[in-house]
Amino acid sequence: MVPGLITGFLLVLFVGACIWIWRPGTKPAMDAAALMPLEDDKEELA
Numbered sequence: 001m002v003p004g005l006i007t008g009f010l011l012v013l014f015v016g017a018c019i020w021i022w023r024p025g026t027k028p029a030m031d032a033a034a035l036m037p038l039e040d041d042k043e044e045l046a
Contacts, residue, residue, distance in 0.1 A: 020026065 021030070
């Protein structure tokens with residue numbers, strides 16, 4: 001019974017995360033996060 005509850009909880013968590021990620025309101029934040037690795041560092045390395 002406990003493994004089934006854990007599986008159900010993880011499924012609900014996964015579906016909730018998918019819904020949160022694909023909301024139109026999160027697009028600007030996701031686009032900014034996607035570009036972070038491509039930005040130059042602001043600090044000069046000594």
